[in-house]
Amino acid sequence: MTASLTATVLGTPDPPALADFYRELLGWVEMTREPGWVRLRAPEQERPGLSFQLEKDHVPPVWPQDPDSQQMQAHLDIQVDDLDREVERAVELGATIESHQPQPDGVRVMRDPHGHLFCLYIPGY
Missing domain, CATH: 3.30.720.120 (Signal recognition particle alu RNA binding heterodimer, srp9/1)
Incomplete structure (x- = not known):
């Protein structure tokens, strides 16, 4: 199979x-x-x-993780050509930018309108 x-x-x-x-x-x-x-x-x-x-x-996960809270089970990684432009567009559509950003460049951790985490990133990250 x-x-x-x-x-x-x-x-x-x-x-x-x-x-x-x-x-x-x-x-x-x-x-x-x-x-x-x-x-x-x-x-x-x-x-x-x-x-x-x-x-x-549905309970959105806590980010960054906290052992006493809802844990993230998965997230989506979405490759984009222009990080700043796509972050702005995602926010216009209802997403939010997370305050905790583990990587300083090339990746933005975000939440969709219902609290699921996703990352926008440019090639090479």
Whole structure:
């Protein structure tokens, strides 16, 4: 058997709203929108995709980690050509910039509108 990673799924209290954020950020297309589930993919390929499922009790992780708080389970790394421009665009779409930035250059740790962490980075980082 050959195994292939086909998607990453983020839990959120509002799948359509979070999908809309990532659709705009990534320039991806929506493939499925059902109650409690939305799936996106890149325009030129079927997989991997990014999906959003309803989790009414979603609790965003604490960053940087704290042993007594919700831990980050995963985050998305998104490569960009112009870090400053894409950070500004992500903020305009509803993201926030984290105060803790472990790398001084080339990478920005951010949160999407529902609290999931993601990094924007330029090639070489």
